[in-house]
Amino acid sequence: MFPKASNALADLTVLDLTQVRAGPTAVRQLADWGANVIKIEPPAHLTSGEGPGGPRQGPDFQNLHRNKRSITLNLKEPDGLAAFRRLVEKADVIVENFRPDVKARLKIDYETLRKINPRLIYASISGFGQTGPYRDRPGFDQIAQGMGGLMSITGKPGGGPMRVGIPVADLTAGLFCAMGILIALFERQQSGQGQRVETSLLQAQIFMLDFQAARWLMKGEVPGQAGNNHPTSIPTGVFKTKDGYINIATTGEKIWKRLCEALAANALLENAGYKSSSERLKNRDKLNVEIEKFLTNRTSVEWIDVLNKAGVPSGPIYSIDAMFGDPQVEHLGIAADVKTEKGKTFQVVGQPISLSRTPSRIAAPPPELGQHTDEVLQECGFSAQEIAALRKAKVI
Secondary structure, X not given: OOOOOOOOOOOOXXXXXXXXXXXXHHHHHHHOOOXXXXXXXXXXXXXXXXXXXXXXXXXXXXXXXXXXXXXXXXOOOHHHHHHHHHHHHHOOEXXXXXXXXXXXXXXXXXXXXXXXXXXXXXXXXXXXXXXXXXXOOOOOHHHHHHHXXXXXXXXXXXXXXXXXXXXXXXXXXHHHHHHHHHHHHHHHHHHOOOOEEEEEHHHHHHHHHOHHHHHHHHHOOOOOOOOOOOOOOOOEEEEEOOOOEEEEEOOHHHXXXXXXXXXOOHHHXXXXXXXXXXXXXXXXXXXXHHHHHHHOOOOHHHHHHHHXXXXXXXXXXXXXXXXXXXHHHHHHOOEEEEEOOOOOEEEEEOOOOOOOOOOOOOOOXXXXXXXXXXXXXXXXXXXXXXXXXXXXXXXX
């Protein structure tokens, strides 16, 4: 019996046709909350076993595909397609990120499959949307970061466009897709009908601009690069101390006053050039230099303690290894253990959400290619003879 990661979504069966990152991110959200996720992959003779994220045993794949089962199935063969349709009959959700023309050619599009299962939730992630002039373009995170405006507001002023250090368009598209699936499932309880769920890297990236996008839409302002400075809350950014750098976030007049008092810098409060948020924005660079004159007298650890006690948000700027060594991060337990069938243990990034009665856990390591093919097909009513015939024909 395959172990469940949670009881929260234990009644759901999800067919995972996704590749790369955005799609697998969406499905990981369902798998980590207990859904019966069946990852459908091409048979070994049709794949190199290594995707854009690196080898199957590498950290990228291992972090994305825990709590899932894997079967191999050649959807380009008639027998493979027929087997897939039998799986669709019992499925609640399908998640895919094929280009629109590919799924239509394979006859695994929503309009075709909803005739088999009217309750099916069919979720699609694309680079730019299922319709429109860019519908057939391949999607890639960095392209979406550029087209979605993010690279124009990231980096130092005048330094040229800068990508963010994570695949933020991929990841957020996956999260929004998972949210859309859960909304559609909730609605299905009322209507009894499935529906199509669609999102794209471009839409997700634009949504994540949030207030920066709203500045243009509502006020006609075109945000630019601000480096480590917050574009509207001043002073907020990275500041040099005696032994390194820290982040300080000063929002509003009360926290501005607290900061000056904590620094013993009453002269800053009295300076006419810093009296209001608009004046501080105008004189931001000069103000930052003034603040650092005070900060360089003590260490980062000392200032973080002083500022937080004074009610001024402040924190360290960690490397990844230092971050995982922080006592609060350790307390939260987000570095989750994975135990392999060979008795070894490694860690992946766990869920950032806690539920009191139905928590998530890493119940199973990422599967080997086709590890659960026989098991899953048997559950869906395939006989031993049918499975043997599919294997002989190299369909599985």
